[in-house]
Structure formats: C-alpha cells, structure tokens
Amino acid sequence: MNPAVNQVARPAESPGPERAVNPAVTPRTAFPRVLASAAAGWALLALPGLFLSGAWWPWLLPDLVPPLAFLAVPLALLALCAVVRDRVRRRRLAGALAVLLLAGAGRAGVNWGALVPGGGPAPAPATALRVFSWNTLYWDTTDDPSAIHRFLRAKDADVYLLQEYLAREDGKHTEIDRSAALRAAFPGYEVVVRGELVTLSRFPVVATPAVGPGQATDDRSVPWRERFERNKVLRTDIALPGSVVSFYNVHVPVQLDVERSPLSGDFYRVVRDTDPVRKEHYAALLADVRANPRPLLVSGDFNTTPAMGDLDGLRGALADAATASDEVLPVSWGPGPLPLWRLDWTFTGGALRVHRYALTDPGGLSDHRGQELLVSPAPTAGRAGGR
Structure with missing residues (x-):
C-alpha cells in the first residue's frame, strides 16, 4: 500500500496571533511617525510663543524653558532625520524642522557676533x-x-x-x-x-x-x-x-x-x-x-x-x-x-x-x-x- 495515496490533504496552517504582522507598522515606518510627533509637539511649544509671549500671562510658564532649547531641539531632530529612509518623508520633516529652527534662532539667546x-x-x-x-x-x-x-x-x-x-x-x-x-x-x-x-x-x-x-x-x-x-x-x-x-x-x-x-x-x-x-x-x-x-x-x-x-x-x-x-x-x-x-x-x-x-x-x-x-x-x- 502506498501511504501517500491514503494521506488526507491538510489545509495550510495560518499563523497564530503571535505571528501576525501588521505590514503598516514596521521599524522603518514607526520611527518617522515618532519623529514627526516630536516635531509637532515642539512646534506647539515654540510657535505660539512668537505671538503669545509677553501678551498672555499663562505663557510665562512655557517661557521658562531654557532658551538654548529653541536651537538644540530642532537641531537634534534634524540630525535624526538622516535615519529616515523614505526620501519624501525625510524632506518634509527636514523642511518643517528648518522652519522651527529659524523661528527659534532669535529666541535662543545666542550672541551671534561672538562667532x-x-x-x-x-x-x-x-x-x-x-x-x-x-x-x-x-x-x-x-x-x-x-x-x-x-x-x-x-x-x-x-x-x-x-x-x-x-x-x-x-x-x-x-x-x-x-x-x-x-x-x-x-x-x-x-x-x-x-x-x-x-x-x-x-x-x-x-x-x-x-x-x-x-x-x-x-x-x-x-x-x-x-x-x-x-x-x-x-x-x-x-x-x-x-x-x-x-x-x-x-x-x-x-x-x-x-x-x-x-x-x-x-x-x-x-x-x-x-x-x-x-x-x-x-x-x-x-x-x-x-x-x-x-x-x-x-x-x-x-x-x-x-x-x-x-x-x-x-x-x-x-x-x-x-x-x-x-x-x-x-x-x-x-x-x-x-x-x-x-x-x-x-x-x-x-x-x-x-x-x-x-x-x-x-x-x-x-x-x-x-x-x-x-x-x-x-x-x-x-x-x-x-x-
């Protein structure tokens, strides 16, 4: 008897929940999202201050951030943009961060003349x-x-x-x-x-x-x-x-x-x-x-x-x-x-x-x-x- 003849065909096993993979979320796509979230969070602190600082009393508290952060944070996030592989996302992030950097350059307290x-x-x-x-x-x-x-x-x-x-x-x-x-x-x-x-x-x-x-x-x-x-x-x-x-x-x-x-x-x-x-x-x-x-x-x-x-x-x-x-x-x-x-x-x-x-x-x-x-x-x- 040929055992192969009597072998019942079995359906292919589907991966269990622990083996399921969401193709939309990978380390390659997650990092740009985290970076974009960080840039958006910093923008919520840095940009309104251009209009609210000195005009609205609650903004006296966000203004307590060390001024150097207005340069250091955008520069650090710009450096991390180099890790983003997707060229379109990298350009968009870099452009937004360049705007934040320019907006903060005059608020960081740097004595540019010393350079x-x-x-x-x-x-x-x-x-x-x-x-x-x-x-x-x-x-x-x-x-x-x-x-x-x-x-x-x-x-x-x-x-x-x-x-x-x-x-x-x-x-x-x-x-x-x-x-x-x-x-x-x-x-x-x-x-x-x-x-x-x-x-x-x-x-x-x-x-x-x-x-x-x-x-x-x-x-x-x-x-x-x-x-x-x-x-x-x-x-x-x-x-x-x-x-x-x-x-x-x-x-x-x-x-x-x-x-x-x-x-x-x-x-x-x-x-x-x-x-x-x-x-x-x-x-x-x-x-x-x-x-x-x-x-x-x-x-x-x-x-x-x-x-x-x-x-x-x-x-x-x-x-x-x-x-x-x-x-x-x-x-x-x-x-x-x-x-x-x-x-x-x-x-x-x-x-x-x-x-x-x-x-x-x-x-x-x-x-x-x-x-x-x-x-x-x-x-x-x-x-x-x-x-």
Missing part, C-alpha cells in the same frame, strides 16, 4: 567708566557680612548697580539698614537707595528722578513694603567729565513663586497677578528711556529670558551690551554649576559705547553672575554737562 572673527567692540579710552551690576541675593544676610564688601571692592567699579538690598525672613521680604557699613566700605562714593535697589557712584549724582510706580513713594513716611513693591527702577543721573549719563538700576519682579506647588491654584494666581505688575514696570521704564535725551545705561535683574516677549520694547529701543562680549551663550542664572538662563541684562542708548561686557562668577555669594562693563559716552562736539 564673527574680528567683530569685537572698539578699544576703550582711558576715561572709560567701569560699571558693575549684580543681584546680591539678599545682600549680606545669607553670607559673612564682610564678604560682600570685599567682593564688591575687588571689582573697583566707578558705578555699582545692586539689587536685593533686603532680607528674607519667614518667607517675607524685610527691610535692612547697612548704610553706615556701606559708606565706610566705599569712602568717596555717593550712595543712593530706593526700596531694594542701591546705586554707588564715584562721580556726583545730580538727579534721582522716580520712574513709574515709584513716583508715589518719595515720601519717606511711606511704609518700606510699599516702597519695595513699587520701586523696581532706580534712575541716577551722574555727572561725568563733559556729560551727564543716566543709569537705570532695575529689578523686575519674578513671575512665579517657586515655593508654591504647581498643583495648587495659588501657584497660578501668583503668575496671573504678577504679569500686570511686570508690564507696568516695563512700560514705565521704556517710556522714561525714550524721553531721556542723555546717554544712558539700563542694567539689572529682569527675570526675563531671551525667549520672552516682555523685553521686546527695550530691545527695540536700546542696544544689548552683550554684543560686546566674547561669550557665544551669555547666561547669568541657573541652579547648580551650569547656568542655563540669562535673566540679567544691560542695555545702552544715546551713543553710550560699550567696550567690554562680561558675566562674572559671584564667588558663592549669589545665584546670579555679575555684569562687568567698560563704557564711555561717544565724543560729541559741544556736548553740555547738564539738562
């Missing part, structure tokens, strides 16, 4: 003024009281613009009085204090006009708390040989309370309520500098990054002093040893030239780097010494 050989500032004349601007982090209340004086004297500046002349006790900002020690440490300097702001000058201070909300607090009978909250700009007009220069010492209120949980309503209430306060100080500062015909310097802690629209008015009216720096990425604040945010700025106007700009180590006394500058008014025939 240009021979593009540095003009040499400083012998009469150039040394300026040091710094957020002290609660003055000397968290350090050895003599350390801040040693640190500041070592800078040998002609003008000091200092913020956070105050203490923090039980979660509240409180007044301090170090005027006697300050004058003893800096003999020959004029000392001007308004709220939490201190300006020291080797040259005569000829005027201290109030700016913005602080105009209502010149009366010393006003409680310190009100003076602190309303005075976020201290203008001092200083007489230099041949000219008067206006120096604006600035500390814009921070937009959030890091001690509150993001899961609480109070966290977002603080952001909402602080936004109009910030706008009021920015508007007053901008109005004052636009009306000021003198050479001027605006410097301090703005609690505002290069990605944020809050600075657009000042950046449009004045020159960023960081263009005189050799740092490609000038950053001034961040937890730990690697700062990622630039919150401290200096702007100049009225033909005030910047010959040097550097962000310097705070020596462990603050979480903000200091701003060191060499500046001089441009020579002008017939310049008067006053206004």
Whole structure:
C-alpha cells in the first residue's frame, strides 16, 4: 500500500496571533511617525510663543524653558532625520524642522557676533567708566557680612548697580539698614537707595528722578513694603567729565513663586497677578528711556529670558551690551554649576559705547553672575554737562 495515496490533504496552517504582522507598522515606518510627533509637539511649544509671549500671562510658564532649547531641539531632530529612509518623508520633516529652527534662532539667546572673527567692540579710552551690576541675593544676610564688601571692592567699579538690598525672613521680604557699613566700605562714593535697589557712584549724582510706580513713594513716611513693591527702577543721573549719563538700576519682579506647588491654584494666581505688575514696570521704564535725551545705561535683574516677549520694547529701543562680549551663550542664572538662563541684562542708548561686557562668577555669594562693563559716552562736539 502506498501511504501517500491514503494521506488526507491538510489545509495550510495560518499563523497564530503571535505571528501576525501588521505590514503598516514596521521599524522603518514607526520611527518617522515618532519623529514627526516630536516635531509637532515642539512646534506647539515654540510657535505660539512668537505671538503669545509677553501678551498672555499663562505663557510665562512655557517661557521658562531654557532658551538654548529653541536651537538644540530642532537641531537634534534634524540630525535624526538622516535615519529616515523614505526620501519624501525625510524632506518634509527636514523642511518643517528648518522652519522651527529659524523661528527659534532669535529666541535662543545666542550672541551671534561672538562667532564673527574680528567683530569685537572698539578699544576703550582711558576715561572709560567701569560699571558693575549684580543681584546680591539678599545682600549680606545669607553670607559673612564682610564678604560682600570685599567682593564688591575687588571689582573697583566707578558705578555699582545692586539689587536685593533686603532680607528674607519667614518667607517675607524685610527691610535692612547697612548704610553706615556701606559708606565706610566705599569712602568717596555717593550712595543712593530706593526700596531694594542701591546705586554707588564715584562721580556726583545730580538727579534721582522716580520712574513709574515709584513716583508715589518719595515720601519717606511711606511704609518700606510699599516702597519695595513699587520701586523696581532706580534712575541716577551722574555727572561725568563733559556729560551727564543716566543709569537705570532695575529689578523686575519674578513671575512665579517657586515655593508654591504647581498643583495648587495659588501657584497660578501668583503668575496671573504678577504679569500686570511686570508690564507696568516695563512700560514705565521704556517710556522714561525714550524721553531721556542723555546717554544712558539700563542694567539689572529682569527675570526675563531671551525667549520672552516682555523685553521686546527695550530691545527695540536700546542696544544689548552683550554684543560686546566674547561669550557665544551669555547666561547669568541657573541652579547648580551650569547656568542655563540669562535673566540679567544691560542695555545702552544715546551713543553710550560699550567696550567690554562680561558675566562674572559671584564667588558663592549669589545665584546670579555679575555684569562687568567698560563704557564711555561717544565724543560729541559741544556736548553740555547738564539738562
């Protein structure tokens, strides 16, 4: 008997569920989808900010992203596009990411001039003024009281613009009085204090006009708390040989309370309520500098990054002093040893030239780097010494 004759034909076995393959989803097709999703997610963060930053208070929170991310993320995703084999998909992804890269280039805080050989500032004349601007982090209340004086004297500046002349006790900002020690440490300097702001000058201070909300607090009978909250700009007009220069010492209120949980309503209430306060100080500062015909310097802690629209008015009216720096990425604040945010700025106007700009180590006394500058008014025939 031939066993083949009696063998019953069996139908072909179909693969079980574990062996089924969806031809539409393979590693080759899944990766471009993941990459496209990542690009879309970044676009939802990056593109609306071009219109909402500085205009809508909730966008103060997305604006907290480290500004360098506006370059780093699109560049990283562009590099991953090389893995996509499908030429059409690769081109579409690369095109979309190139748009995101261009949109973020101006928000990343890069000092593009530092990449240009021979593009540095003009040499400083012998009469150039040394300026040091710094957020002290609660003055000397968290350090050895003599350390801040040693640190500041070592800078040998002609003008000091200092913020956070105050203490923090039980979660509240409180007044301090170090005027006697300050004058003893800096003999020959004029000392001007308004709220939490201190300006020291080797040259005569000829005027201290109030700016913005602080105009209502010149009366010393006003409680310190009100003076602190309303005075976020201290203008001092200083007489230099041949000219008067206006120096604006600035500390814009921070937009959030890091001690509150993001899961609480109070966290977002603080952001909402602080936004109009910030706008009021920015508007007053901008109005004052636009009306000021003198050479001027605006410097301090703005609690505002290069990605944020809050600075657009000042950046449009004045020159960023960081263009005189050799740092490609000038950053001034961040937890730990690697700062990622630039919150401290200096702007100049009225033909005030910047010959040097550097962000310097705070020596462990603050979480903000200091701003060191060499500046001089441009020579002008017939310049008067006053206004």
